[in-house]
Amino acid sequence: MARTLSKRAGGSLAPWLGVALIVILCDQLTKIAIAKVFAYGEGRVIAPFFNLVLVYNRGAAFSFLAAAGGWQRWAFTALGIVAALVICYLLKRHAAQRLFCTALSLILGGALGNVIDRLAYGHVIDFLDFHVRAWHWPAFNLADSAITIGAALLVFDELRRVRGSR
Template sequence: MKKKYYFEKNYGIYIAIILFIITIDFYSKKWILNNLNIYEKQKIFFILNLFHVHNFGAAFSILSNQNGWQKYFLLIFSSITIIIILKIILKFKKDKNKILSYSFILSGAIANLIDRINYGFVVDFIDLHIKDWHFATFNIADFSIFIGMIMIMKNNYYNS
């Protein structure tokens, strides 16, 4: 028996959030590509720089030092992940917290997939640091995924 998915008219707000995050991510990366050379750094304030890098791998540049096979692997993996997240969202029906959490993750996954399709890599540019210690450089899509994961952990913690 096929499972029926629930589509509520209120999904429009989640679609709007997803499109907004994808748009902000796309144009922020486009600005970086047009205004900063690769590896160029621009100080914003004492803990934040813009730093233009290309990530040919996954999170934290995992697989980036491979000889190119990872591009296709990550394209396929990202596409499958997006399909799975869409199915998860549709199964939650009226659980707005879970739908919102997964919408953040979905928007980040789609935005980074767009980069992989357009450029063969993901554009990263947000460099958070404390003095000489730098966190991994990331982008709006990565931050969206991070926020979604935090929301899921919070929901699971308070619902257990």
């Protein structure tokens, strides 16, 4: 009986780490391709609302703390690693909750994709530039997209869970 309960309470990390690994691979491959094809600051118009442009982000989301003295590289790296460890714990503990774990896996892959950049280059490579006329959304990358989608899925999962408990 105890064995059944413990097996149900925790599950395999493998499928969720697989999702995170796919995110990391796609993120890193796109960043490598953009860095090889573009010079820093160079961009190409893809659609009336979308450009590819190579930029570096030394800060966090929306270049938060980008102009700080360099300490932010290590602070955001440490934050990403701590987040990854917490997420792995949650994935192990809630492995049977598919939507929750999918969301966490996307966030994990995105966080580690950006940690890899910070460790390898000292900055995060961004290249997706959406805009409406002269107003540009801050450039971002696939890791950021995975984190955003994962966060949205977490909100959706929680709303679904709250609605189901009524």
